[in-house]
Amino acid sequence: MVDVTSRPVDLGEAVGLLTAARQVVLLAHVNPDADALGSALALGLALHRRGAEVQVSFGAPERPAESLRDLDVDGLVVPADRVVGAPELLVVLDTGSVDRLGPLADRAVTAGTTLVIDHHESNAGFGTHYYVDPRAEATAVMVLHLLDAMGVSVDLPTARCLYAGLVTDTRNFRAASPDTHAMAARLLVAGVDAEAVTRPLLDTHPFSWLAMLSAVLATATLEVDEARGLGLVHALIRHDLVSGGRQEEVESVIDVLRTTAEAEAAVVLKQVGEHRWTASMRSKGRIDVAAAASALGGGGHRVASGFTLDGDAPEILDRVRRALADAPLLG
């Protein structure tokens, strides 16, 4: 059990902790996406170049998704089993709760200081210090503010990491504020090739993806009365398809499902073990899927959330229907 006193810090205090440490481990959540890994790498690159000893890691899987590997230009990423046991400073990025660190959750206890940097609404604060801003559209936004406050100039490798986080978490800048667009403009001026960074993240799949997608979409079911009468669409990805392909293909299914006009809520259940399912939930902005996911032991954002549960698919779908029936409507 994690039993440490946590307290919120502002940007200045977070900078103080980051600049004082000589040895830093930066962790992303399990199955890190571009915001989690890009944020950890951007901050890791800056600290490494200031002379700190730096490791970047995550609990699982062993290596980053293929489309994210090029971001690690300094070779900072290490497998989870090589992460030092008790780092001077642990920085946990884009991770709404300590369980999302998977097998590395213990480091939040053994580290000298643990600083959480996150933008999840559901983050109640953990570690010894936490800097949480639910208004930030991506953790990468928070990291760029930190780098600016540290007086670090954003070089091209760092800019690529941040751009990857921004483009992913804002769904290609559709959910980005004017300030975030201005931030992206800065990264382009630093030399980022938007197309070259974005295409592998959002638009590239092997030919075999088409067959996988068609098999999964054949299981899609529309239930117009669910989600408080706003409509639910769901689909299942069985274990062979989850384990047989890349993370990029598995994670892409929800983006197809959520385009369903008749459904406010979309849910993809991914079978990660014989009786274990992890879910992606999305809403179009009228129903709070973070609340629904939290009721099922998960979390996330109001329009994008997830959870992991043991059981069989029909039983978990029933729990999803009940959680959505109780989920708040958004104004």
Ligand code: 5GP
């Ligand atoms: P995705 O569907 O892209 O994996 O996740 C969407 C959002 O839900 C992310 O913000 C992610 O952090 C959160 N999320 C996904 N799966 C889980 C989970 O198993 N537990 C918790 N607490 N959050 C999750």
Ligand code: MN
């Ligand atoms: Mn994020």
